[in-house]
Amino acid sequence: SSPSKVRIYEVGPRDGLQNESKFVPTEIKIELIKKLANAGLKDIESASFVSPKWVKQMSDGQEVMKNIDRVPGVNYPVLVPNLKGYQLAKQCNVEEVAIFPAGSEGFSQKNLNCSVEEGLRRFKEVADQAVKDGLRVRGYVSCVVGCPYDGPINPKVIAKITDELFSMGCYEVSLGDTIGVGTAGSVRKLLREVVKTAPPEKLALHFHDTYGQGLANLLAGLEFGITTVDSSISGLGGCPYARGASGNLATEDLVYFLYGLGVNTDIDLVKLIEAGRYISNFLGKPTESKVNRAIGDR
Numbered sequence: 001s002s003p004s005k006v007r008i009y010e011v012g013p014r015d016g017l018q019n020e021s022k023f024v025p026t027e028i029k030i031e032l033i034k035k036l037a038n039a040g041l042k043d044i045e046s047a048s049f050v051s052p053k054w055v056k057q058m059s060d061g062q063e064v065m066k067n068i069d070r071v072p073g074v075n076y077p078v079l080v081p082n083l084k085g086y087q088l089a090k091q092c093n094v095e096e097v098a099i100f101p102a103g104s105e106g107f108s109q110k111n112l113n114c115s116v117e118e119g120l121r122r123f124k125e126v127a128d129q130a131v132k133d134g135l136r137v138r139g140y141v142s143c144v145v146g147c148p149y150d151g152p153i154n155p156k157v158i159a160k161i162t163d164e165l166f167s168m169g170c171y172e173v174s175l176g177d178t179i180g181v182g183t184a185g186s187v188r189k190l191l192r193e194v195v196k197t198a199p200p201e202k203l204a205l206h207f208h209d210t211y212g213q214g215l216a217n218l219l220a221g222l223e224f225g226i227t228t229v230d231s232s233i234s235g236l237g238g239c240p241y242a243r244g245a246s247g248n249l250a251t252e253d254l255v256y257f258l259y260g261l262g263v264n265t266d267i268d269l270v271k272l273i274e275a276g277r278y279i280s281n282f283l284g285k286p287t288e289s290k291v292n293r294a295i296g297d298r
């Protein structure tokens with residue numbers, strides 16, 4: 001059965017743009033965030049405070065966070081990899097930070113330059129400080145079904161990391177199929193294990209749509225009582241350190257899909273499509289959202 005309401009957590013300005021080689025000027029990022037809020041999105045991951053040597057596209061996080069119009073009731077979380085990034089984020093008065101341990105050794109080394117265990121230790125430092133400072137902390141686990149370096153991942157490993165994130169004080173944990181290799185079958189296997197200990201209402205699903213399985217995977221996930229879904233405007237996204245990763249499930253496709261299920265999202269699809277067009281036009285490439293293509297071209 002479908003939930004009556006789904007919370008959409010938009011990752012376009014962060015996950016969506018981090019993989020783009022053409023630098024997106026700060027004012028375009030700010031305008032995109034504004035358009036997303038205007039379309040009714042209430043959670044917009046807006047920047048990351050990772051090493052600028054690792055992800056140059058995100059190097060203007062401070063300028064972005066200091067200059068966005070913060071609409072009351074809208075949450076603008078940012079991604080942080082360590083205490084250094086946390087301190088930089090804190091200077092911009094952010095209210096929520098996201099930490100992101102990997103579900104596999106291979107990806108942890110490539111993405112964070114450390115082991116899974118060392119990553120968890122660093123993220124605990126961040127979470128402890130954030131909790132002390134009264135900020136909300138969101139957790140991600142990446143490569144929850146498959147890793148480009150290590151292959152298929154055991155659901156028990158993901159369940160354990162998820163539990164650790166909750167014990168660090170995360171209010172929510174987002175399960176990331178970083179390279180989009182999951183299927184409804186593997187997602188079910190994963191969730192059967194994870195919900196043995198984690199409350200589904202505190203989980204989120206984060207699907208990259210590399211193999212076109214995003215919506216099918218989501219339908220499988222909704223059956224477990226999960227009501228938060230991550231998506232990216234225009235289907236942008238991917239991680240520069242995950243070989244073969246492509247864009248996230250497109251927010252336009254997600255909203256259309258949920259509408260079809262009779263699930264309330266409070267999103268204005270027309271404004272959303274316009275936001276998708278805005279950023280795709282800037283990047284000079286067609287939108288990855290099929291719904292945007294179908295409706296936008298009409």
Ligand code: HMG
Nearest residue numbers: 049050051054081084085111112113142143176177178239
């Ligand atoms: P490292 O090189 O091992 O870092 O990188 P280090 O601690 O040895 O420091 C080296 C230098 O970087 C030092 O400067 C630090 O001060 C600086 P120097 O002394 O040489 O002048 N530094 C920083 N500068 C600014 N901000 C910081 C920061 N940290 C160190 N935060 C590190 C380790 C974790 C920093 C690096 O590997 C990194 O930034 N990784 C992040 C990569 C990334 O952003 N990936 C994409 C996001 S994850 C994702 O997309 C998946 C997700 O969507 C979920 C899913 O799809 O499943 C979340």
Ligand code: MG
Nearest residue numbers: 015176178238
């Ligand atoms: Mg991602």
